[in-house]
Amino acid sequence: MESSVLVIAIFVLGIIAFVVGRSRSVAISQNVGGIRFLNSLPFYYGALTALWCAIPSFLVFAVWSLFDDAIIRSAIIATLPAEAAESVGGNLNLLFNQIYNVSVDAAGSESAPDYMVAAAQHLHSMQSISRWALTGLVLACALGTSIVVWSRINPQLKARYQVERVFRSFLFLCSSLAILTTIGIVVSVLFESIRFFAMVSPIDFLFGLEWSPQMAIRADQEGSSGSFGAIPLFTGTLLIALIALIIAVPCGLMTAIFLSEYASSRIRDIIKPMLEVLAGIPTVVYGFFAALTVAPFIRDMGLSIGLDQWLPISSESALAAGLVMGVMIIPFVSSLSDDVINAVPQSLRDGALGLGSTRSEVIKQVVIPAALPGIVGGVLLAASRAIGETMIVVMAAGLAANLTLNPLDSVTTVTVQIVTLLVGDQEFDSPKTLAAFALGLMLFLVTLSLNYFALHIVKKYREQYD
Structure with missing residues (x-):
């Protein structure tokens, strides 16, 4: 299953989980005298079920997507013969790109070496297995966590408190993301600026009266210092x-x-x-x-x-x-x-x-x-x-x-x-x-x-x- 389709499937399962969780809370309330005897409104029971359905699934999807390409790449490179790396001067990134291009465009496999065609077929197979494994794991996670929360719904469950705690955590992550982004920008600019000031005096930069940053290709050319x-x-x-x-x-x-x-x-x-x-x-x-x-x-x-x-x-x-x-x-x-x-x-x-x-x-x-x-x-x-x-x-x-x-x-x-x-x-x-x-x-x-x-x-x- 493609990634976009899988994300849509998670959203659909979350909506279904919300409806099922809310319906169960309403059904339970009828046995205890009505909705007013529940600890939280039925909306919060449905929202809690939907959150437990979607959040773990998205986390699994994100972690898998983060490491999937690197693991497949390492596995493909490990199966190649020694002369494959020598043919590209030891540039493994270029070698893997060539294999990927062969796997995408099967018409170009006629002029490719045999080991590259085999690696391309192996790559296509591993990517297909990875997609289906991710689909099964994400769907199993969504269904499993939904069933667990659905089974725990009872009149004493503090669903509103748990839902609000999740949203507070989400808002905290959003604010932290903005702060971390700012810190990352400052640190990256500062790090590269320190490298520059190691080559050029800060006094010359801040108080110099001439700006001509053109650098020569060879050191023996005039104006190479800038x-x-x-x-x-x-x-x-x-x-x-x-x-x-x-x-x-x-x-x-x-x-x-x-x-x-x-x-x-x-x-x-x-x-x-x-x-x-x-x-x-x-x-x-x-x-x-x-x-x-x-x-x-x-x-x-x-x-x-x-x-x-x-x-x-x-x-x-x-x-x-x-x-x-x-x-x-x-x-x-x-x-x-x-x-x-x-x-x-x-x-x-x-x-x-x-x-x-x-x-x-x-x-x-x-x-x-x-x-x-x-x-x-x-x-x-x-x-x-x-x-x-x-x-x-x-x-x-x-x-x-x-x-x-x-x-x-x-x-x-x-x-x-x-x-x-x-x-x-x-x-x-x-x-x-x-x-x-x-x-x-x-x-x-x-x-x-x-x-x-x-x-x-x-x-x-x-x-x-x-």
Whole structure:
């Protein structure tokens, strides 16, 4: 039986087990005076039977699937003659792949050696036996555990407690999975970053002014050491993010204030969905717009007023990328700010108005300070979105790692360089490839610092206005 069919069979058996367990509890309740004399509702007896039917079966299925391929592979390799490994230079993975291809495509067996055809037939046989054995074991486990729980159903069985304990354990596993995933990401990035810093000095990386990670193939070629000064990348990232936030934060915040405090319900129902459409536009579309419209317009405007006499003007600029990115992240600020402003209790507004404050004074001195924690969260989300954006920067700002504060010049960002470094055939023992992990670690630390700052602001003003 195929794996997908087997999973569906487990679900069907679980549903049947639920119905059978619930029916048995109802039947037992009739002998003791009714459902109210049961320790739990019939639903929980059915749910307990279904859980004991499905969970052990899924565990058996998962463990079998985890080790099945490795065991079959080892068994097939062990039956091969010595010359089989020599024919592929000792690469057992390549040898097993060839055997697997022969087993899948029987037409290619004519040109294959006899030992490979025999191994392919053996592999096909073992896979078939494995599937049927797994099917029998899973179905036997599902039926066996269901029968055991079904036989234990009685009025004193604490079915609700056991079901809730299972769901608590499941929720704990889900939360632990999120934590373990975060820890795994940090450890993997940190481990590869340590390998990079063993080859390149952290001082040169953090304070170097030149970024040229190209590595030569041979050590006797010029430029084989590369330059890994990340200051140009940090500067470009902060410059574009700053331009984007200068556009997004005032526009988003003022839009949220208008929609929540001044606009009628009809205008709000029209404007807010139109703003949120901006969040659904793919970033590559923004990139096309920035590269084909905004960047040429900025260049032509700068040339027409003579800015090229004082500043270099590039066809790809940080200003173009920042402007378009700012428009893209306006919904992140406006939607979240609008929600938190609407969440401010009306009693605060009424009290301030009763003391003689004008509507604008109420907004500036009462509503905005009370909603500041949520507004900071929206701005932080927008900043993270701006720092992590890649496509717009590639298409509108370029790939040149220029150390400049001129918004009309081409720059690049950390995320763009991470993508660039991981594209190609470089090995993972090369400083060029490992530099991507070091950049990722720096980006993680910056984001962590922003989160800490935001939590500090939220805690301070939440205590003040609670």
